[in-house]
Amino acid sequence: MSITIQVTNLQQGYGKNVVLRDINLTVKGGEIVGLIGPSGAGKTTLVSTIMGMLKPQKGTVTVLQQRMPNRKLLGKIGYMAQTDALYNSLTARENLKFFGAMQGLSVAELKKQIPYAAGIVNLNADLDKYVKNFSGGMKRRLSLAIALVSNPELLILDEPTVGIDPELRQQIWHELQHLAKVGKTILLTTHVMADAEQSDQLMMIRNGVAIAQGTPNQLIRNYQVTSVEEVFLKAGRQQDAHTHNG
Ligand SMILES: Nc1ncnc2c1ncn2[C@@H]1O[C@H](COP(=O)(O)OP(=O)(O)O)[C@@H](O)[C@H]1O
Ligand SMILES: [Mg+2]
Numbered sequence: 001m002s003i004t005i006q007v008t009n010l011q012q013g014y015g016k017n018v019v020l021r022d023i024n025l026t027v028k029g030g031e032i033v034g035l036i037g038p039s040g041a042g043k044t045t046l047v048s049t050i051m052g053m054l055k056p057q058k059g060t061v062t063v064l065q066q067r068m069p070n071r072k073l074l075g076k077i078g079y080m081a082q083t084d085a086l087y088n089s090l091t092a093r094e095n096l097k098f099f100g101a102m103q104g105l106s107v108a109e110l111k112k113q114i115p116y117a118a119g120i121v122n123l124n125a126d127l128d129k130y131v132k133n134f135s136g137g138m139k140r141r142l143s144l145a146i147a148l149v150s151n152p153e154l155l156i157l158d159e160p161t162v163g164i165d166p167e168l169r170q171q172i173w174h175e176l177q178h179l180a181k182v183g184k185t186i187l188l189t190t191h192v193m194a195d196a197e198q199s200d201q202l203m204m205i206r207n208g209v210a211i212a213q214g215t216p217n218q219l220i221r222n223y224q225v226t227s228v229e230e231v232f233l234k235a236g237r238q239q240d241a242h243t244h245n246g
Pocket of ligand 2: 044045082158
C-alpha cells in the first residue's frame with residue numbers, strides 16, 4: 001500500500017511554546033489511524049499541521065506525496081475540525097451543498113452525495129432544518145457529513161464521536177471501516193478508548209510526545225496488559241517515571 005501521510009521528526013508549537021516533540025507517523029492508504037490522548041496532549045495541533053494549517057517548527061509533513069502546507073490538496077481531504085464551522089442561518093442541506101460545491105462537486109454529484117452523507121449520521125430527516133436549531137450532537141454529525149460528502153480519499157476527523165450516542169457511534173464506525181476497506185485513508189483523534197480499539201493503528205500522545213505506537217493487539221501484547229486503556233495508563237506511568245528520573 002502507498003503512504004498517504006508521512007510525518008518526520010516533527011516539532012510543533014505556538015510561538016516559543018513547543019507542544020509536540022519529535023513526532024514520527026506513517027499512515028498507509030486504506031488504514032484507519034487513531035491519535036489518542038487526553039485533552040491538551042497535542043492531537044489537534046498535530047492534525048492541524050498535517051492539514052497544512054500550521055507550518056512545522058521543525059521536521060516535515062507529506063500528504064499524498066506533497067509537502068505540506070499545500071492549498072491544492074485541501075480539495076482531496078475531508079476534514080472535520082474539532083470546533084464545528086457551520087452556517088447557523090442556513091439549513092443542513094444548504095451547508096452540505098455549500099461545502100460540497102467548495103470541494104468541487106457538481107449539482108448532480110451533490111444530489112447523490114448529500115443523502116448518502118446525511119444517512120451515515122442519521123440526519124436525512126433533519127436536512128431542511130436550520131442549523132441554529134440543532135443540538136451540539138446534531139452539529140457534530142453535520143460536520144462529519146460535510147467531511148464525507150465529497151467522497152475524499154483522505155479523511156481527517158478531529159474528535160468525530162464527541163456528543164454522539166453509542167448506537168450512532170457504532171453505525172459511524174461501521175461506515176468508516178467500509179470506507180477503509182474500499183481504500184480510503186482515515187486519521188482521527190479521540191480520547192475514547194472504544195474508538196481507539198476500532199483503529200488499525202494507534203498513536204498515543206501524552207504531553208506532546210508519542211508514548212506508544214502500533215496496532216491495538218501489538219500494544220496490548222508488548223505492554224503485557226489486556227486492554228488499550230491499560231496500555232495507555234502503563235505507557236503514561238512509564239513516561240512519568242522517565243521524566244522524574246531526569
Ligand atoms: N492556537 C493556540 N495558541 C497557543 N497555544 C495553543 C493553541 N492551540 C493549542 N494550544 C496549546 O497546545 C497544547 C495542545 O493543544 P491541542 O493540540 O488542542 O491538544 P488536544 O487536541 O490533544 O486537546 C495545549 O497546551 C494548548 O493550550
Ligand atoms: Mg483537540
